[in-house]
Amino acid sequence: MDVYPSLTDVVGNTPLVRFNRVTGAAPAPVYGKLEYVNPGGSVKDRIALSMVEGAEAAGLLRPGGTVVEGTSGNTGVGLAMVAAQRGYRCVFAIPDKSSAEKIAVLRAYGAEVVVCPGDVPREHPAHVHSVAARLAVEIPGAWLADQYDNPANPRAHYRGTGPEIWRQTDGRITHLVAGIGTGGTITGTGEYLKEASGGRVTVVGADPEASVYSGGDGGPYHVESIGHFRHPETVEDTWPRSYHPEVVDRFERISDRDSLLTARRLAREEGLLVGGSAGTAVAAALRVAAALTPEDLVVVLLPDSGRNYLSKVFDDGWLGQLGLLEEEVPG
Secondary structure, eight states: OOOOSSGGGGSSOOOEEEOOSTTTTOSSOEEEEEGGGSTTSBTHHHHHHHHHHHHHHTTSSOTTOEEEEEOSSHHHHHHHHHHHHHTOEEEEEEETTSOHHHHHHHHHTTOEEEEEOSSSOTTSTTSHHHHHHHHHHHSTTEEEOOTTTOTHHHHHIIIIIHHHHHHHTTTOOOEEEEEOSSSHHHHHHHHHHHHHTTTOOEEEEEEETTOGGGTOOOOOOSOSSOSOOOOTTOSSOOOOTTOOGGGOOEEEEEOHHHHHHHHHHIIIIIOOOBOHHHHHHHHHHHHHHHTSOTTOOEEEEEOBBGGGGTTTTTOHHHHHHTTOOOOOOOO
């Protein structure tokens, strides 16, 4: 029978699909890695499973225990899915910037959600990471997943996402384009592909214009789950240990407008319903492909589904309030 022993055995091995319309006249082919077909709906299923298995092996998470994390949504969903399958309780701190859909999905899995203000410095006790750390201490039997500093995060991509892309492209990939949030995806995937290709693969970071990662001022932006925001009152700007900056060869800095409108184009021109961070990554990939040759091959990571952002990216009213809505085309 063509069946799987459990839900977690379905994580990974996501398809690679060529873009046909949004690429325009770009000479190099661009392929999207559809991470939203993971059972929890995002690339974060990979690290959720990796982190839980690592904690179980180390004796940090025991039967009847509680999974705690600070998350913008997707990692929490992945953890909640794995926890439900294995019988753990879940408590998540999540910033108020996250979409209502993400919060609803977390609660649907049975997780307890603590919504935190997103406009406070990292040292503030109400900050997402501070709240998660406090809950992990207060709750008996709790384990803090700590995706930003957990080595099981990039390891999941070094062992899974990277080898999959190498196999799917028969080793022909020349450029990897991915956004940077915790940094685990681009770090683990990029490290593997550089090693497998003997350093031939170029790794391009797709980053919001304001993000500190690519030299921005750290100011606010509207695309979720990507980049590095720095509150002006933050005392020490700490970067995730899951992110290894030396893996990234160069950046493409993408505006909110280009990110969100590219996500909408993907739905309407390619039938791919993806989130805003995927829009950032694809906008960057299209820039990269435009300067290459037909012998090159670009792979871009699409982290999650647009179903998480129906009230934002795909809502004309929300985009209109931000002044980002494209002009209506007659007919």
